[in-house]
Amino acid sequence: MTVARAATVQYENVQEIEHVYPLVRSQKQLDRVISEIEKAPGIVLYTLVDEEIANRLEQKCRELGAPFVNILDPVFAVFQSYLNVTQTHRIGGQHELDAEYFKRMEAINYTMMHDDGQIWDDLESADIVLLGISRTSKTPTCIYLANRGIKAANVPLVPGIPLPDHVKKLEKPMIVGLIASAERIQQIRRNRVLSLNSEGYNDTYVDRKEISQEITMTRRLCSEQSWPLIDVTRRSVEETAAEILSLFRDFKSDQTNAQNV
Numbered sequence: 001m002t003v004a005r006a007a008t009v010q011y012e013n014v015q016e017i018e019h020v021y022p023l024v025r026s027q028k029q030l031d032r033v034i035s036e037i038e039k040a041p042g043i044v045l046y047t048l049v050d051e052e053i054a055n056r057l058e059q060k061c062r063e064l065g066a067p068f069v070n071i072l073d074p075v076f077a078v079f080q081s082y083l084n085v086t087q088t089h090r091i092g093g094q095h096e097l098d099a100e101y102f103k104r105m106e107a108i109n110y111t112m113m114h115d116d117g118q119i120w121d122d123l124e125s126a127d128i129v130l131l132g133i134s135r136t137s138k139t140p141t142c143i144y145l146a147n148r149g150i151k152a153a154n155v156p157l158v159p160g161i162p163l164p165d166h167v168k169k170l171e172k173p174m175i176v177g178l179i180a181s182a183e184r185i186q187q188i189r190r191n192r193v194l195s196l197n198s199e200g201y202n203d204t205y206v207d208r209k210e211i212s213q214e215i216t217m218t219r220r221l222c223s224e225q226s227w228p229l230i231d232v233t234r235r236s237v238e239e240t241a242a243e244i245l246s247l248f249r250d251f252k253s254d255q256t257n258a259q260n261v
Contacts, residue, residue, distance in 0.1 A: 003071055004045050017042070024048065027056070034060050044068040103149040111146035114153035115139055120164060123153055124172050128248060130154040131163070131221070132178035133214040134205075135188040137232050137240060141178070144241045150248070157221070159204075159214055168225060174251040176244055177222040177229040182211045184233045 001020060008016045019040070021033045030053050037044065041064050048054040054070065061068040076087055107127075113119055114126065116139065123129055127150045130138045138154035145152040155167060167175075189206045204210040222229040228247050232240050 024053065025050065027053065030057060033057070037061070037064060037066060041066045045071055047072050100149065104147060107146040107149050107151045108143070110151040111142045111153065115142065117155045119153075120155075120166070123155075123167065124170055125151065126153045126170075126173040127151045128153075128244060129167070129170065129173045129175045130178055130244075131157055131167075131175060131218070131227070133157045133159075133185070133211075133218060135185050135192065136178040136180050137237055138178060140237045141232075141240050141244070144237050145244065148241075148245070150245075157214070157218055159210070159217065163221065174248055175225070175227045176247065177218050177227050178240070179215050179218050179229060179231050180233040181231075182208055182215060185211050185215075 001018070004016075004018070008014060017040070019036060019042075021029075021036070024030055024033060034057070037060065044057070044061050044066055046054070046057060046068065047070070048057065049072070058068055080087060110126070114123070128142075128145060130142060130152065132138050132154070134156060138156070142152035142154050153173075155163070157163065186206055186208050189211075193206065219229065221227075230240060230243055235243070
């Protein structure tokens, strides 16, 4: 899906319609997929490992004139050439419940429980704590990190409410501040208010001057505490997470070196 989406955005004025069929492992499951392709032919990208099922899909695509690409073929070719080993055609191996899977699940559970400052008393067990004012992508960034096995919590910075001292004293987790431009935050907040049809927000929530003061407050706090600060204005969640993970690797390395001294 990621390959398909990365490709389609390169073509202007093209509106894609995506059909996804996960875990196709039998001829019966393939029957449904073929039926759908017959109803709405298009480019078929697949990652089937079972040769018999893959050959049948390709044959049907040829009959329908539907272009098809096995996304894994060039990857397998490189692996086989470099490793000089035979492919096992092992189906669904990436979905097995290994230690990494349970680590991700634990991280996701932790992150959901510690979203938006819901639980404060065990932040020391987090890997990463994100701080930021409202609408700086704290939650989606934490969830993205959790899907990579990182226990990430996020704490909102609210004007007039000081950050609890015990957050400033955290030792194990890396703390990172997130900011964005006042224009960007104002736009997102206005859209948020409109989408909720809410009258519960006061004018200061979307006031440009107030937002600028909130950003200044975040900058000052991170500077005082020597916490890294990331501007997410022009970053996707993936780009923000990549920067955080880079900082985290350095952070863990520094912690290890300090312990060895």
